[in-house]
Amino acid sequence: MENTLxxxxxxxxxxxxxxxxxxxxxTRGEGAQLWDENGKEYIDAIASWWVNPFxxxxxxxxxxxxxxxxxxxHVLFGGFTHDPALKLAExxxxxxxNNQKKFFxxxxxxxxxxxxxxxxxxxxxxxxxxxxxVIAFEDAFHGDTFAAMAAxxxxxxxxxxxxxxxxxxxxxxxxxGKEQESLEALxxxxxxxxxxxxxxxxxxxxxxxxxxxxPEALTDLINVCKEHGVFxxxxxxxxxxxxxxxxxxxxxxxxxxxxxxLSKALTGGTIPMAITSFTDHIFNGFYSDDVNKALxxxxxxxxxxxGCAAAHAALDLLLQETTMQSIxxxxxxxxxxxxxxLKHPRVKTARVLGVIVALEIKRxxxxxxxxxxxxxxxxxxxxxxxxLRPVGNIVYVLTPYIITEPQLNRIYEVIEQALxxxx
Numbered sequence: 528m529e530n531t532l533x534x535x536x537x538x539x540x541x542x543x544x545x546x547x548x549x550x551x552x553x554t555r556g557e558g559a560q561l562w563d564e565n566g567k568e569y570i571d572a573i574a575s576w577w578v579n580p581f582x583x584x585x586x587x588x589x590x591x592x593x594x595x596x597x598x599x600x601h602v603l604f605g606g607f608t609h610d611p612a613l614k615l616a617e618x619x620x621x622x623x624x625n626n627q628k629k630f631f632x633x634x635x636x637x638x639x640x641x642x643x644x645x646x647x648x649x650x651x652x653x654x655x656x657x658x659x660x661v662i663a664f665e666d667a668f669h670g671d672t673f674a675a676m677a678a679x680x681x682x683x684x685x686x687x688x689x690x691x692x693x694x695x696x697x698x699x700x701x702x703x704g705k706e707q708e709s710l711e712a713l714x715x716x717x718x719x720x721x722x723x724x725x726x727x728x729x730x731x732x733x734x735x736x737x738x739x740x741x742p743e744a745l746t747d748l749i750n751v752c753k754e755h756g757v758f759x760x761x762x763x764x765x766x767x768x769x770x771x772x773x774x775x776x777x778x779x780x781x782x783x784x785x786x787x788x789l790s791k792a793l794t795g796g797t798i799p800m801a802i803t804s805f806t807d808h809i810f811n812g813f814y815s816d817d818v819n820k821a822l823x824x825x826x827x828x829x830x831x832x833x834g835c836a837a838a839h840a841a842l843d844l845l846l847q848e849t850t851m852q853s854i855x856x857x858x859x860x861x862x863x864x865x866x867x868x869l870k871h872p873r874v875k876t877a878r879v880l881g882v883i884v885a886l887e888i889k890r891x892x893x894x895x896x897x898x899x900x901x902x903x904x905x906x907x908x909x910x911x912x913x914x915l916r917p918v919g920n921i922v923y924v925l926t927p928y929i930i931t932e933p934q935l936n937r938i939y940e941v942i943e944q945a946l947x948x949x950x
Contacts, residue, residue, distance in 0.1 A: 541897075548906070556583025559930040561914070570913050572938045574927045577733065577765050579796030580882075581844045582929040588795045588840040595836035604632065604829040611835030618842055619804065622774050624783040627804040631822070632830035636764035637670025639788035639801035640726070643760045644674040644693070646805065646822055647724035647786070650758070650812040653820045658723040660694045662716060662757070667697075668734035669726060669762050678726050681734060683896065696722070700732060701744035710747050717755040724786075725752045726760040729776035730880060733765040736921035737885035739878045742779035749782040758809065759784040764801070768792035768845055769854055769928065772881035785809060795841035800834035853928045857882045860932065861924070864939050873946045885923040888946070894919035900949075907949050911941045 539550060552564040559582060561569045574580060581588065595611065602609060616630040631642050644661060651658035661678060663669070669678040676685045677692035685692070696716050701709035716722065729745060732738040749759045761784035766776040770792070777784060786809065790801035813822050828834070844850060861884035865877040868886050875887040894900050901917045908915040915922060915938075922945070924938055 551909070558582040559927045559934055568912055569909075570930075570934050570938060572913050572915050572924050572926055574792075574925055575796060575914075576791075577770070577925055578791040580769060580792050580928045581795045581841065582927050583796075585795060585797075585844075587844060588797055588837055591836045591840035592797060592833055595833045599832045601828065601831050601833065603827075605825060609830070609832050609835075611832045611839065612830040615835045615838050615842075616802075618839070619789075619802065622842075622846075623787060623804060624775075624777055626783045626785070626806045627787055628807045629805045629810040631803045631805070631824075632826075633801045633803065634799050634826050634828060635670075635801050636762075636788065636790040637672040637675045638826065639764060639790050639803045640669045640675040640678065640760075640762055641672045642803040642822075642824055643762075643786045643788050644678065644724065644726065645824055646803070646809060646813075647758045647760065648693075649822060650809055651723055653812050653815070656721065658721045660696060660720065660722050662696050662698060662713065662722050662725040664700045664727055664732065665697045666700065666732060666735040666738065667726070667728060668732070669728075670764075681896070696720075700735075700738055701740045701748065702738060703740070706741070706744040706747070709744065710751070713748055713751050717751060717757055722755075722757050724758040724760050725749075726762060729761045729763060729766055729784075730771055730779060731766055731776065731883060734918065736887070736918040737878065737883055737923045737925075739880055739885075742781075746780050746782045749780065749784065753782070758786060760786040760788065762788045764788055764790045768841070769850065770881050770883060770925065772854060772858055774845070793841065794834055794837035795844065797837045797841075798831065798834040799828075800831065800838060850928055854882055856932075857926055857928065857930065857935065860935050868942075871943075871946060873950075882928065883923065883925050885921055886942070888920045888922065890920045903949050904945055907945050908941060911944070913938055913941045915942075 553561050554564050555562045559571050561571055633639055633642055663678045663680060665680050667678060667680045669675040674693055676688060677695050679685060680697055698712040699705050699709045730739060730742060752759050761777050763775050767789050773779060785806050787804045794800050813820055858881055861879045865879045865884055868874045868877045873889050875889045877886045896919050898919060901919055904917045922942055
């Protein structure tokens with residue numbers, strides 16, 4: 528039966544409107560909590576798609592945005608510049624791997640990836656080298672624009688477009704036990720063909736179900752790419768700005784990527800903004816007397832000053848000692864919960880990194896991404912006032928850093944209830 532509540536003007540993301548439940552109308556947020564139009568309270572246990580580490584309606588970020596709006600809300604970035612962008616690039620240079628020297632602004636995670644892939648391909652075009660393919664992990668997710676879709680490996684997201692995408696070769700994710708298989712697959716690819724880039728979600732594959740692998744395994748892969756002149760792109764859209772327990776997942780590595788993609792928590796979940804950072808070496812591949820060798824890519828709101836002000840405020844909060852203390856507290860709570868859940872008869876595996884904890888629930892058959900079991904879990908959590916979005920049979924928590932211990936314990940309690948009641 529058609530859902531007549533969806534016949535209005537809105538078209539929601541990742542939604543089959545004919546069968547989906549009506550969307551919940553949220554009217555207010557504060558800290559880790561949201562309230563709907565009926566006054567029901569929800570704990571935002573996934574930081575609203577991983578963007579909101581410092582809480583909803585954060586007054587410090589709001590005040591920075593207000594001040595910027597009363598000075599300079601926006602100016603075109605083609606032929607112009609401004610201090611909020613200049614100073615933001617300088618600040619990021621201080622906390623990113625020290626080879627990141629040039630910063631290209633865009634609008635969201637997908638466009639950050641799009642810029643990275645386009646720049647990688649054009650770099651070699653500018654040099655007169657034929658390198659038109661990239662390498663990515665199986666089950667990767669890098670966004671929904673065309674190059675980002677091509678790099679993504681979740682097939683039902685991209686099936687309708689696969690004939691229109693750039694060519695991507697895939698290697699296994701180096702999860703425990705598959706490190707050597709992944710390394711050998713990469714070595715085989717780069718030994719037989721010249722690739723432009725290798726793109727990866729460092730240490731955690733978010734949309735695949737918070738799949739985790741070691742810094743040592745990723746370092747080995749990056750070093751192979753460096754030996755063969757293949758650019759490495761760290762997609763830190765999800766992992767960046769503290770979520771893995773360090774400022775960036777790449778901080779765990781002993782090899783540095785050539786390119787990094789940043790968004791989501793960059794502005795504390797307020798204003799859409801993204802940045803793709805590059806080494807000087809890559810930038811110099813576009814620096815020429817020939818205008819045609821420029822990177823002809825841009826967005827209307829590139830380096831929007833108000834977004835930059837939000838990012839400055841978010842960085843202020845991230846770099847406070849109390850923030851890392853909060854992240855450590857959440858990690859400790861998640862770890863205790865993980866060990867408890869590993870003893871549960873309905874939990875197959877569990878894993879933790881930073882503010883991320885994921886449980887794989889035992890099922891007799893393979894669960895689809897948006898299958899019936901997943902939907903039952905989702906509805907159960909929403910009914911209990913906890914916002915969680917399971918991936919198939921994987922339940923993950925990725926909390927705001929300001930979440931309280933009672934709120935964390937409530938999330939854990941509801942997950943444990945689901946393990947008993949949703950089957």
